[in-house]
Amino acid sequence: MKLICLISGGIDSPVAAYLMNRAGAEITILHMDNRPFADDMAIEKVKMIADRLRAVTGSDVPLYSSPHGVSQERISKTCDTNYQCVLCKRVMLRTAQELAEQLGCSGIVMGDSLGQVASQTLKNIRYVSHGLDIPVLRPLIGFDKIEIEAIAKEIGTFDLSIIKSKGCMIVPSRPITEADPKKRQKFDEAANVDELVANAVKNTVKVS
Numbered sequence: 001m002k003l004i005c006l007i008s009g010g011i012d013s014p015v016a017a018y019l020m021n022r023a024g025a026e027i028t029i030l031h032m033d034n035r036p037f038a039d040d041m042a043i044e045k046v047k048m049i050a051d052r053l054r055a056v057t058g059s060d061v062p063l064y065s066s067p068h069g070v071s072q073e074r075i076s077k078t079c080d081t082n083y084q085c086v087l088c089k090r091v092m093l094r095t096a097q098e099l100a101e102q103l104g105c106s107g108i109v110m111g112d113s114l115g116q117v118a119s120q121t122l123k124n125i126r127y128v129s130h131g132l133d134i135p136v137l138r139p140l141i142g143f144d145k146i147e148i149e150a151i152a153k154e155i156g157t158f159d160l161s162i163i164k165s166k167g168c169m170i171v172p173s174r175p176i177t178e179a180d181p182k183k184r185q186k187f188d189e190a191a192n193v194d195e196l197v198a199n200a201v202k203n204t205v206k207v208s
């Protein structure tokens with residue numbers, strides 16, 4: 001079983017990747033490069049996390065990076081501001097799905113924990129996942145933050161994940177928590193999500 005895992009550099013997603021590897025999956029990491037809406041440290045953290053996951057799992061964990069800043073900018077200019085985060089995740093998941101097909105992966109792994117942030121409510125999870133053809137696995141969905149941090153400390157990714165970086169600088173002040181499914185097609189078309197995904201996949205590079 002080969003899976004592609006979206007890793008941001010935060011605490012949760014490396015733990016999700018580790019748990020799925022422990023369950024027997026071969027993990028490939030995909031980082032959506034948010035620059036210029038993030039600093040250079042974001043990708044450096046992911047490189048270090050990938051190295052740590054290789055060490056703790058004893059597995060070859062390939063790391064790929066796809067440009068995401070252009071998608072973020074297009075979304076911000078064409079869609080309602082409070083939908084920025086859910087549309088961001090839609091593009092991420094669609095990109096991961098296309099790359100999964102190219103790389104022979106049969107599913108996507110995310111570090112979502114139910115209700116932890118605005119994009120992880122049930123309605124928003126349904127919104128971002130609509131139309132995907134492969135399963136999205138969320139091994140942390142019922143974990144709380146303390147449980148996730150405990151595993152991160154145990155496997156040695158916690159200290160890497162908390163290295164200071166600017167993170168995402170395009171998060172809206174009031175992100176939507178219950179995205180309206182009736183707006184999905186409207187915003188997908190306004191941002192031309194198909195084009196954003198095609199460009200992201202075309203410009204994906206293997207980092208390590």
